[in-house]
Amino acid sequence: DTGVSQDPRHKITKRGQNVTFRCDPISEHNRLYWYRQTLGQGPEFLTYFQNEAQLEKSRLLSDRFSAERPKGSFSTLEIQRTEQGDSAMYLCASGTAYEQYFGPGTRLTVT
Amino acid sequence: RKEVEQDPGPFNVPEGATVAFNCTYSNSASQSFFWYRQDCRKEPKLLMSVYSSGNEDGRFTAQLNRASQYISLLIRDSKLSDSATYLCVVPPGFQKLVFGTGTRLLVSP
Numbered sequence: 001d002t003g004v005s006q007d008p009r010h011k012i013t014k015r016g017q018n019v020t021f022r023c024d025p026i027s028e029h030n031r032l033y034w035y036r037q038t039l040g041q042g043p044e045f046l047t048y049f050q051n052e053a054q055l056e057k058s059r060l061l062s063d064r065f066s067a068e069r070p071k072g073s074f075s076t077l078e079i080q081r082t083e084q085g086d087s088a089m090y091l092c093a094s095g096t097a098y099e100q101y102f103g104p105g106t107r108l109t110v111t
Numbered sequence: 112r113k114e115v116e117q118d119p120g121p122f123n124v125p126e127g128a129t130v131a132f133n134c135t136y137s138n139s140a141s142q143s144f145f146w147y148r149q150d151c152r153k154e155p156k157l158l159m160s161v162y163s164s165g166n167e168d169g170r171f172t173a174q175l176n177r178a179s180q181y182i183s184l185l186i187r188d189s190k191l192s193d194s195a196t197y198l199c200v201v202p203p204g205f206q207k208l209v210f211g212t213g214t215r216l217l218v219s220p
Contacts (some may be wrong), residue, residue: 010192033207040119042198042210043155056206084130098143099203 002026004103006092012109013082020078021106025094032075033093033100034067036060043091049075082110112137115201117211123160124218128189132214134199135181144175144182145200149213155198158184 005024013019025032034073035043046065047057051072059069064082069075079086087110093100117134124130131209136144146162159166161173172185180202186193199211 031208035208037198040212042115042128042213043208045207045209098145098160098202099157100208104154 004092004094004101006090006103006106008106009104010107010109012111015056015084015110018080019076019082019108020076021090021108022094023075023077023092023103025074025092026101027073029096029101030072031094031096032069034075034077035091035093035102037089037091037105038087042095046077080106082108086109086110113211114138114203114209115199115211117199117213117214119212119214121215121217124189124216126191126218126220128218129185129187130189130216131183131185132197132199132216133181133183134198134201134211134214135179136201138201138203139177139180141201141203144173144200145208146173146182146184146198147198147210149182149196149198151195154197155210158197186216189216191218191220194218 007022033048034046037043047067049069064080067077087107091105093102097102146158147155148158149155161175165174170187174183196213196215198213200208
């Protein structure tokens with residue numbers, strides 16, 4: 001499968017725990033994006049990378065959130081001290097600014 | 112005012128019907144517009160781009176009205192497989208996508 005992959009697909013964690021998600025983009029894509037989607041809403045932009053450089057971060061990305069893309073390949077999104085409000089689908093996408101290919105997402109449930 | 116606004120629906124239509132969705136946007140400087148489709152519990156996928164002159168792809172037609180700042184998606188001869196959420200996307204620049212809340216379409220036999 002040459003599409004965008006994300007791991008894990010589902011994560012249940014207790015409030016206060018740290019979680020880390022991984023995204024593997026389509027190999028030839030320089031840009032990698034993270035979005036968050038809650039029920040009944042469209043995806044909301046969190047951050048994006050051009051190769052290994054993180055070029056923009058949304059105000060939604062509080063200091064508990066950190067994203068990295070070492071070597072410009074896969075990316076990780078870490079959430080520290082999770083809160084119930086962090087429960088959502090976390091989507092990764094790669095591509096251009098306009099044509100983005102999304103992964104299947106990681107569904108996070110904070111109990 | 113939200114950057115991109117859509118009627119969340121759901122729109123319930125019978126097979127074969129024609130249905131249209133509208134989307135309004137607030138950033139008059141936006142240059143590009145898109146419709147994405149999202150099936151239940153799946154990731155969004157690009158359906159079509161919206162060109163200034165309007166464009167058609169089979170049963171789907173997208174239109175842009177810059178003066179009124181809205182875009183539309185028309186689906187003719189609806190199929191059961193068209194049931195999904197249709198997301199309006201209006202990038203504010205060249206970095207990221209800004210999605211509307213989506214309009215849910217349910218096509219029934």
